[in-house]
Amino acid sequence: MTRLSLSRVVGIGTLLFLPLPIVIVVIVSFTSAGYLSFPIPGLSLRWYVEFLGSADWLAVLGTSALLAFIAAFVSTAASFAAAWAIVRGGMRGGAAYETALLTPLIFPHAAIGVIMIVILSTIGWLGSFIGLVLVHCILTIPYAYRPIAASLRKSDPSLEEAAMSLGARPLRTFFLVTLPAARPGLITSLLFSFIISFDEVTVSMFLVGPFVMTLPVQVFSEVLESASPVVAAVSATLVLFTMLLVFVLDRFVGIEFFVERD
Known part of the structure; x- marks a missing residue:
């Protein structure tokens, strides 16, 4: 077997293996048994x-949806202001500010959780909805900032100058x-931030x-408590919802906007 064909086999095998847990969860969500098992009896x-x-x-579903919507909107607005100042305003030390905006990607989420317990308990927001909004905004800002900064860098500033020169x-x-x-x-920022916030655990x-x-x-x-197959049904619904959002993003915007290119 040549090196090229071996690489192709490994690549295809990896692509087939990655969605396998999701496929199993979807199948288990249709089980007739009263417990999680695979293969399913009916x-x-x-x-x-x-x-x-x-x-x-449905109540926790509504809470998660509202939380994700607010976090996506706030983080997108804040990221747009930051990207505008760094990209268009030529802020001094812009690279350092960009690194600071991306730091939530560096620290383990468990460590962030412990730190936020201390901060939120100090200001009295621990266990509150507004505390969750604050934390989710922090977690989603890195995903919100990059596509906006990429769009601003790809757009031509001379168009704005021409508009102002025309009055x-x-x-x-x-x-x-x-x-x-x-x-x-x-749009990319809003959708990715919503997905990240909605799925954050x-x-x-x-x-x-x-x-x-x-x-x-x-x-x-x-x-942890019951292992009821209802969690498989919930998970399958979340997977379908996330896939629909990614499809909409790719169909109307293009996922490449999430990756900043020179």
Whole structure:
């Protein structure tokens, strides 16, 4: 076997292996048994009915969706302001500021969770919704900043200069020239931030309280306590939802905007 064919076999095998756990979870979500097992003894929709018919599950689903929406909006707005100052404003030490914005990617999420316990308990936000919003904004800013910065760097500043030279005021130039040019990055930022926040579990485990619970943390707790197949139905629904968001992102914007290229 040549080196090229061996590399192709390894590549194909890796691509087939990576989605295997997801496929198994989806299959298990249709089990007729009352416990998690594979292969499944029969097909049933009872666990999807239990998930969609449970007020508790729908409540945490709504909490996670609202939390992800607020975190995505706030982190996108903050990242746009930072990217504008660094890319367009030529801020001194811009590279250092960019590194600081990306630091949540460096530290382990468990360490971030422990640190945020101390900070939020000090200001009285531990176990509150606003505390979760603050932490999720911190976690999603790195994913929000890069596509916006990439869009601003790819857009031509001379278009803004031409608009102002033709008499357009700065605010009008911003809304008619700058924002449309940055729109792909803004949409990418919103969707990726939403996905990251909606699926976040490690840090949220440290910060949820008796009155605030997110869907991923609830799924984790159910796996530890009962291992009911309803968690497979919830997980399969989340996988489908995330895939739809990524499809929309790739279809209307292009995932390449998430990667900054020279």
